[in-house]
Amino acid sequence: MATERLENKPCGGRYGDIVQAIGNTPLVELKRLSPKPGVRIWAKLESSNPTGSVKDRVARSLIEDAEARGAIRPGQTILEPTSGNTGISLAMICKRKGYRLKVVMPDNVTPERTQLLQMYGAEIVYSDGTKGSNGAVELALEMAAADSSYYMPYQYGNEANPNAHYNGTALEILEELDEISAFVAGLGTGGTLMGNARRFKEELGDAVKIVAAEPMQGEPVQGLRSLDDGFIPPIIDLSLLDRKIFVTNRDAIIWTRKLLDEEGIFAGVSSGAIARVAVRIANELDEGNIVFIVCDDGWKYLSSGIYTRPVDEIENLDSTVWW
Ligand SMILES: Cc1ncc(COP(=O)(O)O)c(C=O)c1O
Structure with a gap:
């Protein structure tokens, strides 16, 4: 008897871990x-996507690009300004891969964001909410300039961000x-x-x-x-x-x-x-x-x-x- 072709090719796929399971969305x-x-x-x-947003693709691309260039080592602190989703995705991936994460986020985002970030073990630094995401970017850039031990992927200026979409x-x-x-x-x-x-x-x-x-x-x-x-x-x-x-x-x-x-x-x-x-x-x-x-x-x-x-x-x- 002929087997009917599966519509979800093939069952969403089979992966070695949750980071590899990012993408292939309906x-x-x-x-x-x-x-x-x-x-x-x-x-x-x-x-x-695994954490519920498009930013899983981007966070994986930012971290794997830094790994490929030898720019980060296990245990290092990653610092990133984010209005929430990139932080949540980075938090999940950093936890899986063994990096620490500090996110700078406006103080007027919804409370679930704080809970999700904490749940994945990230540290949060709040920026002035009235300045929106620009305020978070400003503060994170200042922090990175003052402490060279941080690695800042900086999704606003990193080609690994659009490349996640170009290649995915x-x-x-x-x-x-x-x-x-x-x-x-x-x-x-x-x-x-x-x-x-x-x-x-x-x-x-x-x-x-x-x-x-x-x-x-x-x-x-x-x-x-x-x-x-x-x-x-x-x-x-x-x-x-x-x-x-x-x-x-x-x-x-x-x-x-x-x-x-x-x-x-x-x-x-x-x-x-x-x-x-x-x-x-x-x-x-x-x-x-x-x-x-x-x-x-x-x-x-x-x-x-x-x-x-x-x-x-x-x-x-x-x-x-x-x-
Ligand atoms: C909920 C949500 N929608 C849309 C976007 C915009 O996507 P992009 O950063 O690729 O322009 C973001 C980015 O942070 C987001 O978190």
Whole structure:
């Protein structure tokens, strides 16, 4: 009797340890969010990574790049500014591989982040939350300048960050789709956009449009940044971006709820913002595939009530660092 072909090639894979199990995430079609039958919207579920975010890929790439160059040795302290996800991923990987980790993080991120970092054994240094992720970057750079025993991967300026997507995320998507009209991702360090954009433009040419979802300038957001706030991460090559579209915190939360209610996808707030932009692009097309990134899952945001309370009743909607 013929065996039916497995859809999840093959069962998500078999790996020697949890670090090797990073990546190979599902690509899921969102039929209810698509405005037209000819336009297919696909979500790349980076929330399915071991610590629940896209940053597992990046953290592994940053650490393995440093190992390959002989830049770190077991027991050394790694220092990194992060709004949360990179820190959580680094914490898991450092614990597995035997490095110490110190993260610099804005003091107004959701409390689950602190718990997750502590759970994986990281030390946390808080920066001024009103300065957003730029404040964390500033403080970490000062600390690294004052103490040369730290190794700072610095995801904002390290090509190992976009390379995690160039050699991972983008190849996985290309294995599933021959045509991509638009790729939509959030803009934080720019790693996701740059790595995927470079691969897609090489393979598919200018037919694929690269679209960045940015928070409104001045909204203190976690994970994403507005390039208009004065800091352009060194890894960003603006010529690779075809468009950038702004999303408010309020819209991001409304669309995070839509992902859950209409498609059953339990995602973080930046993914809501990115989905909102993906649907806007879908409205402008007559046919084609649109791929967007679900950056993380919703567990870390549960305490805020965004999945259960009416949007108008959410406390500190504008001042909380969401994405
Ligand atoms: C939840 C979340 N969404 C989006 C991003 C943006 O990704 P990137 O840094 O690749 O631009 C981040 C980055 O920290 C994030 O934590």
